Amino acid sequence: MIRAKQSALVCLTSACGLILSACGDSQPKSPQVNNEPDSVLTPGQVFDLSKWNLTIPLDLDNSGNADTISSADLANYQIADFFYLDKNQHMVFAAPNKAITTPNSTNTRSELRQVFDEDTDDKVGTRNPKSYFALASNPEAEKFASIGARMQATLKVNHVSVNAKYGDKPPAYSVVVGQIHAGKLDELRDLESGFGWGNEPLKIYYKKYPHHATGSVFWNYERNLTKDDPNRIDIAYPVWGDGWNSDADPGKTGIALGETFSYTVNVSGDIMYLEFSSANHATVKHQINLANNLDANGQIDEYDQKDGYRKDWLFFKAGAYNQCSSKDAPSFRYPACPGTGDWQTDKADGNYTSVTFSRLELTAPVAMNK
Numbered sequence: 189m190i191r192a193k194q195s196a197l198v199c200l201t202s203a204c205g206l207i208l209s210a211c212g213d214s215q216p217k218s219p220q221v222n223n224e225p226d227s228v229l230t231p232g233q234v235f236d237l238s239k240w241n242l243t244i245p246l247d248l249d250n251s252g253n254a255d256t257i258s259s260a261d262l263a264n265y266q267i268a269d270f271f272y273l274d275k276n277q278h279m280v281f282a283a284p285n286k287a288i289t290t291p292n293s294t295n296t297r298s299e300l301r302q303v304f305d306e307d308t309d310d311k312v313g314t315r316n317p318k319s320y321f322a323l324a325s326n327p328e329a330e331k332f333a334s335i336g337a338r339m340q341a342t343l344k345v346n347h348v349s350v351n352a353k354y355g356d357k358p359p360a361y362s363v364v365v366g367q368i369h370a371g372k373l374d375e376l377r378d379l380e381s382g383f384g385w386g387n388e389p390l391k392i393y394y395k396k397y398p399h400h401a402t403g404s405v406f407w408n409y410e411r412n413l414t415k416d417d418p419n420r421i422d423i424a425y426p427v428w429g430d431g432w433n434s435d436a437d438p439g440k441t442g443i444a445l446g447e448t449f450s451y452t453v454n455v456s457g458d459i460m461y462l463e464f465s466s467a468n469h470a471t472v473k474h475q476i477n478l479a480n481n482l483d484a485n486g487q488i489d490e491y492d493q494k495d496g497y498r499k500d501w502l503f504f505k506a507g508a509y510n511q512c513s514s515k516d517a518p519s520f521r522y523p524a525c526p527g528t529g530d531w532q533t534d535k536a537d538g539n540y541t542s543v544t545f546s547r548l549e550l551t552a553p554v555a556m557n558k
Contacts, residue, residue, distance in 0.1 A: 230272075235548055237263065238262075238263075239550050240259055241262070242298075242300050280543070283508050284540040285512045286527025287531075295359075295513050297507065301504075302504040317333070318331075323455070323457070338453065338455070339506065340451070340547065343543055343544060345363060345394045349512035359511035360525065368390040368455070368502055368505075369388050383499035385415065388408075389496070390460065391509075402444045404443070412497055459478070479496050507543065525539065
């Protein structure tokens with residue numbers, strides 16, 4: 189865990205650019221000018237970040253992995269270019285296409301991860317159920333920090349990568365702005381139930397093709413299967429515009445860069461309730477039972493696990509999880525988006541993502557009328 193008491197990591201002024209640029213070529217370099225955040229306050233002084241930790245696209249401790257800032261340190265932490273407040277006191281996340289990543293991903297991120305207790309504030313992989321919430325039907329639900337949880341956010345996407353070698357691959361030109369992630373628990377994996385594989389029952393996407401005026405907002409449910417199972421794919425549900433497999437221009441039905449929208453994710457009992465709203469669009473609501481293999485349309489998905497995510501350990505994430513992976517490989521997950529690893533160059537070339545949150549709250553779940 190990266191601790192803010194290490195002075196090199198509390199980057200509040202442009203002097204931090206000198207520190208970052210000296211850390212090697214494996215991470216993006218910060219500009220040497222105009223490098224100060226727009227606010228002298230930190231995000232943790234405006235937003236309640238006491239139940240989050242933060243992953244940034246840098247390896248300042250030379251561990252070989254993206255750095256994580258603990259929840260205790262977030263109260264007074266920001267880093268120019270990647271996590272800071274803008275002039276409106278809104279929280280900005282940014283991540284280039286090419287930079288250091290977490291061990292189980294090829295996608296860069298500036299992203300918050302839900303934690304419940306400072307004593308169990310850990311990266312994905314901790315074995316303490318008090319660091320997670322569970323579904324009501326989880327056979328050991330009483331051991332978890334919470335049964336269900338709710339996340340509410342208001343945000344705008346400022347930029348997504350405008351370049352991709354394989355622009356026809358679904359993740360190209362997109363960013364994930366909210367997630368529910370399951371714990372990756374290697375020694376406890378269960379082929380029968382899907383438990384422990386670290387899959388994602390929810391990813392909220394924004395995607396915009398470079399030649400379109402607006403982009404699409406949609407959410408994906410990932411089947412809870414093993415990594416090498418060909419049926420382990422994401423099922424996309426459009427909100428405004430289209431899903432990630434369509435290159436149709438969403439036009440007026442879509443969301444423009446810089447246009448504000450909100451989402452609420454309420455996991456109550458075994459049901460995930462989703463609500464999306466925007467001033468210029470109709471409110472959209474979806475729901476799905478996460479403890480079986482019925483999809484969000486109420487149809488049986490014969491390829492998914494019968495128990496869905498019933499036995500899994502769950503947590504929220506929010507921020508800018510750049511989906512424009514620079515990896516060049518056959519899988520549909522790798523659009524081979526360009527990047528140099530130098531932040532100033534990649535930003536100038538449009539090879540990055542940026543998201544601004546004006547609201548982000550974690551609360552207990554709200555019971556819903558059945």
